[in-house]
Amino acid sequence: MTLDPASAELFIRRHTVIASPPIVPEVSLYLATEITPIWQATEAELAAAEVPPPFWAFAWAGGQALARHVLDHPDLVAGRRVLDFGSGSGLCGIAAALAGAACVRAVDIDSIACAVIGINAALNGVVLEIESADIIDGPTRADLILVGDMCYEKPLAARLLRWLRQAVAQGAIVLLGDPGRNYSPAEGVEEIARYLVPTSLELEDRTERSAAVWVLLP
Numbered sequence: 724m725t726l727d728p729a730s731a732e733l734f735i736r737r738h739t740v741i742a743s744p745p746i747v748p749e750v751s752l753y754l755a756t757e758i759t760p761i762w763q764a765t766e767a768e769l770a771a772a773e774v775p776p777p778f779w780a781f782a783w784a785g786g787q788a789l790a791r792h793v794l795d796h797p798d799l800v801a802g803r804r805v806l807d808f809g810s811g812s813g814l815c816g817i818a819a820a821l822a823g824a825a826c827v828r829a830v831d832i833d834s835i836a837c838a839v840i841g842i843n844a845a846l847n848g849v850v851l852e853i854e855s856a857d858i859i860d861g862p863t864r865a866d867l868i869l870v871g872d873m874c875y876e877k878p879l880a881a882r883l884l885r886w887l888r889q890a891v892a893q894g895a896i897v898l899l900g901d902p903g904r905n906y907s908p909a910e911g912v913e914e915i916a917r918y919l920v921p922t923s924l925e926l927e928d929r930t931e932r933s934a935a936v937w938v939l940l941p
């Protein structure tokens with residue numbers, strides 16, 4: 724089940740504020756300031772719509788590292804068709820659009836994430852193609868795939884990495900931003916950058932995380 728766009732927008736505006744991720748100050752996003760209230764509000768107000776937890780309300784450490792890297796290396800994205808997979812707030816896709824991508828498709832399984840991606844894109848003056856779907860195992864239609872902080876669940880990471888390696892074999896470049904999640908790939912990646920990302924104790928149980936940007940090898 725999905726939430727209608729007007730209700731999603733109302734929920735987003737009621738439970739978030741405009742802020743910038745610590746290491747990506749040039750991007751503004753609608754973000755939650757604390758976890759518990761938005762988690763509880765999602766359960767209390769949106770239970771009937773069976774929406775997933777509000778991952779979209781945070782700029783995750785892996786996504787921040789990837790967005791920072793893209794903004795600092797516009798040659799990586801300039802003129803390319805970019806897919807921001809598991810886009811959440813839209814951070815990586817927005818960074819790619821700001822850095823000169825030919826077009827950016829932001830995909831997330833959560834319909835509220837897709838609503839916030841549209842709102843956040845407009846806030847930053849960029850246009851993204853937004854899709855709420857599980858496209859794993861489907862065509863990527865991209866030259867460059869950005870994957871911010873997606874290796875947090877075993878079955879998801881396994882499916883995702885298998886699909887991404889196929890995309891690499893077909894010629895796409897895949898960049899992962901990851902702060903050492905439990906199901907990050909242990910091999911078949913090359914580290915191209917690393918960033919120290921300030922985090923909240925409540926979200927990460929620590930005040931900073933070291934997040935890598937990896938290129939997925941064939």
Ligand SMILES: C[S@@+](CC[C@H](N)C(=O)[O-])C[C@H]1O[C@@H](n2cnc3c(N)ncnc32)[C@H](O)[C@@H]1O
Binds near residue numbers: 784810870871872
């Ligand atoms: C930890 S968040 C990362 C969000 C963003 N990339 C970032 O780094 O801030 C993971 C996101 O992946 C999305 N997601 C999970 N499974 C997915 C799937 N099969 N297809 C698309 N998106 C998915 C979730 O809804 C969530 O928004």
